[in-house]
Amino acid sequence: MKITRIEVFALRAPPPERPHWTSHFIVPTANEILVRLHTDEGIDGFGLATSYTPIDFAIKAWKGGLAEQIVGEDALAPERLYQKLFGLTTSRTANERGWSREALIRISAAVDIACWDIVGKAAGLPLYRLFGGFRDEVPAYVTCGYYREGKDNAELRDEMQMLVAQGHTGFKAKAGGLPLAQDIERMALMREVIGDRAQFMVDPNRAWDLATAIEAARLLEPLNPRWLEEPVRWEDDRRALKLLAQKTRIPLSGGESEMTSYGCRAMLEEQAIQILQFDCTMMGGFTEGRKLAALCELNHVQVAPHHDCFIHAHIVAASPAGCIVEAFTDPERDPLQAELYEDPPAIRHGIMKLKQQPGLGLTLSTAALEKYGQRIV
Known part of the structure; x- marks a missing residue:
C-alpha cells in the first residue's frame, strides 16, 4: 500500500x-x-x-x-x-x-x-487491539493547578471544586514555581478539595535541585501522592532521580522530556522510576512506544504517557503495564483536545472507554x- x-x-x-x-x-x-x-x-x-x-x-x-x-x-x-x-x-x-x-x-x-x-x-481493527488488546478502557486524570498571573489560593480552590464536580477522579498538580512552603500549601489545599480517595500527582517540571526535591518529597508524603513527576533539574536528572528514590516512598516518574526511546531506556536502567511517561507524539510514534511499553512490563514499571489522551489510550489499553492517560479538559489550556476530533472517546468518572472504529478511531474536525x-x- x-x-x-x-x-x-x-x-x-x-x-x-x-x-x-x-x-x-x-x-x-x-x-x-x-x-x-x-x-x-x-x-x-x-x-x-x-x-x-x-x-x-x-x-x-x-x-x-x-x-x-x-x-x-x-x-x-x-x-x-x-x-x-x-x-x-x-x-x-x-x-x-x-x-x-x-x-x-x-x-x-x-x-x-x-x-x-x-x-x-x-x-x-482499533489499534489497541492490534497492539495487544489487554483492556478496552483506561483510567484518565486531569492536569491542573497551573500558575497564572494573579491566581491565588481562592481561585485554585474554585478550579479544583469545578474539576471534582465534572467527575474527575485523578488530578495532577503543577509545582515548583513558588517557594517550597507556598507550594506545599497549594498541594495541601488541592488534596483537601479532591479528598483522600482521589489519585493525586505532583509535577514540578524539573524545577528543583536534589536537596529541595528530597525536602519536598518529605513534606509531600502525608498527602499520599500517586507519583512525583520529573522533580529534579535536567542537567543530571537520571542520577539525581536515583538518589531521590533512596530518600522517599513516593513513586517517581519521568520520560516526557526525553528526546528518544534510548533516553527512556537509560531511565529504566537507573532503576529510579516506577512510572514511564514517554510521548509518542514527541518521539518514536507507536513503533517505539510499543517497544517501551514492553520494556516497562519486563522491568515492572508502569506506563502513563504524556499528553494526547486519545492517541496514547491505545498504548495504555494494549499493555499490562498500561496505567493511565493524561487529559486536559480546560479548552482554554488545550483547545485541540476539545475541538480537533468529532465525537472522541468520552471520559466519565475518570475512565475513558475506547471506541471500536479501526485505526486511531478518530475523525478530524x-x-x-x-x-x-x-x-x-
Missing part, C-alpha cells in the same frame, strides 16, 4: 490573556504538526507531532522537501519508514537541507502514528482544521 500524497498542517492557537505557566515556562495553547498520509488504495491516516519549542524547525523541513523521503513508501511497513526517517538525523542529506535533528524526531513520530492509523484501518490549521504541504 503505497503512500501517494501527504498533507501537513501547523496547528496553532493564540495564548490566552493569562497564560498557563509550569514552574518555569509557558505551556503553548496549541503547537502541533498534523500529518495526513494518503495511499493508492484509498485509505488515509493521520498523526500528530507535539512540541513545547517553536515548530518553525519542522515547517522548514517540510518546505525543504522532506515529503520526497515518504511518498512511495509502504504505509503498511511503519517500522521500516520510521527507521528511514529517524536515520536522517545522522545523514548528509539532512545537513545539506537544514533539517534539524529535533524536527526529524518530531516528524518521524507523526508519520509513524499516521502509518499505524492506516494499518489499523486496513486490518479493520474540518472546522477545527480551518480554525487552528495552516496548510504547509
Whole structure:
C-alpha cells in the first residue's frame, strides 16, 4: 500500500490573556504538526507531532522537501519508514537541507502514528487491539493547578471544586514555581478539595535541585501522592532521580522530556522510576512506544504517557503495564483536545472507554482544521 500524497498542517492557537505557566515556562495553547498520509488504495491516516519549542524547525523541513523521503513508501511497513526517517538525523542529506535533528524526531513520530492509523484501518481493527488488546478502557486524570498571573489560593480552590464536580477522579498538580512552603500549601489545599480517595500527582517540571526535591518529597508524603513527576533539574536528572528514590516512598516518574526511546531506556536502567511517561507524539510514534511499553512490563514499571489522551489510550489499553492517560479538559489550556476530533472517546468518572472504529478511531474536525490549521504541504 503505497503512500501517494501527504498533507501537513501547523496547528496553532493564540495564548490566552493569562497564560498557563509550569514552574518555569509557558505551556503553548496549541503547537502541533498534523500529518495526513494518503495511499493508492484509498485509505488515509493521520498523526500528530507535539512540541513545547517553536515548530518553525519542522515547517522548514517540510518546505525543504522532506515529503520526497515518504511518498512511495509502504504505509503498511511503519517500522521500516520510521527507521528511514529517524536515520536522517545522522545523514548528509539532512545537513545539506537544514533539517534539524529535533524536527526529524518530531516528524518521524507523526508519520509513524499516521502509518499505524492506516494499518489499523486496513486490518479493520482499533489499534489497541492490534497492539495487544489487554483492556478496552483506561483510567484518565486531569492536569491542573497551573500558575497564572494573579491566581491565588481562592481561585485554585474554585478550579479544583469545578474539576471534582465534572467527575474527575485523578488530578495532577503543577509545582515548583513558588517557594517550597507556598507550594506545599497549594498541594495541601488541592488534596483537601479532591479528598483522600482521589489519585493525586505532583509535577514540578524539573524545577528543583536534589536537596529541595528530597525536602519536598518529605513534606509531600502525608498527602499520599500517586507519583512525583520529573522533580529534579535536567542537567543530571537520571542520577539525581536515583538518589531521590533512596530518600522517599513516593513513586517517581519521568520520560516526557526525553528526546528518544534510548533516553527512556537509560531511565529504566537507573532503576529510579516506577512510572514511564514517554510521548509518542514527541518521539518514536507507536513503533517505539510499543517497544517501551514492553520494556516497562519486563522491568515492572508502569506506563502513563504524556499528553494526547486519545492517541496514547491505545498504548495504555494494549499493555499490562498500561496505567493511565493524561487529559486536559480546560479548552482554554488545550483547545485541540476539545475541538480537533468529532465525537472522541468520552471520559466519565475518570475512565475513558475506547471506541471500536479501526485505526486511531478518530475523525478530524474540518472546522477545527480551518480554525487552528495552516496548510504547509
